[in-house]
Amino acid sequence: MVYQLMHGLLNRLFPPHCRLCGVASGTRLLCQPCQDELPWLARRCPQCACALDTTGMPSPCGRCQRQVPAFDATHALFQYQPPVDHLLKRLKFSGELALGPLLGELLAEQMRRRADTLPRQLIPVPLHPARLRERGFNQATELARAAGKQLGIPLARRLCRRQRNTEPQSLLSNTARRLNLRNAFTICGTPAAHVAIVDDVMTTGHTSNELARALKQAGAQTVEVWVIARAGR
Ligand SMILES: [Zn+2]
Ligand SMILES: [Zn+2]
Structure with a gap:
């Protein structure tokens, strides 16, 4: 009050x-x-949100068809380019936490419009406890909290743990990124049948894939990924 x-x-x-x-x-x-x-996205692979060259009904891209990801769908709002990249950096590195609700609410607005069925739980991609201590907050949690509040979906903050302090993905090659993340997450409990992983940016999708795999092993049936921006094509 x-x-x-x-x-x-x-x-x-x-x-x-x-x-x-x-x-x-x-x-x-x-x-x-x-x-x-803002650089809103259109014509995307429904599974990984990469850019599609084809016209007609969007269907999974070649990469998703060759190697089906563990997540079932990806919703990304923007291309990772100015000014969205600056906004996300200001949230993550300058601790401008007001940007969490701003971007989280845009995410909620879009998801309310796009989704037939909303997930029952939002799962922010966890940071390793050491990185969380260093930064003081998890940007994914800030985004998920704001989106969840708008949509009335609870946050599962303690369900997933990052058990290894993995190297920052941005410093690694593609193959190294995948190896770096192997068994990076533990699930402590039972997820809802339909959940959404929330993160700021998706680049290769390896992080979401690894987390989605762990969630499905723990009993989730449908795992979506919600991100503010998609980097790369
Ligand atoms: Zn303005
Ligand atoms: Zn794809």
């Missing part, structure tokens, strides 16, 4: 400004023109 009063008062004294261009943006954290200009 006190918090809400303070929040309302602060908003009146310092009305929100667009996080990208700085104009007054009413109750929103981005103004409408900036939101419209």
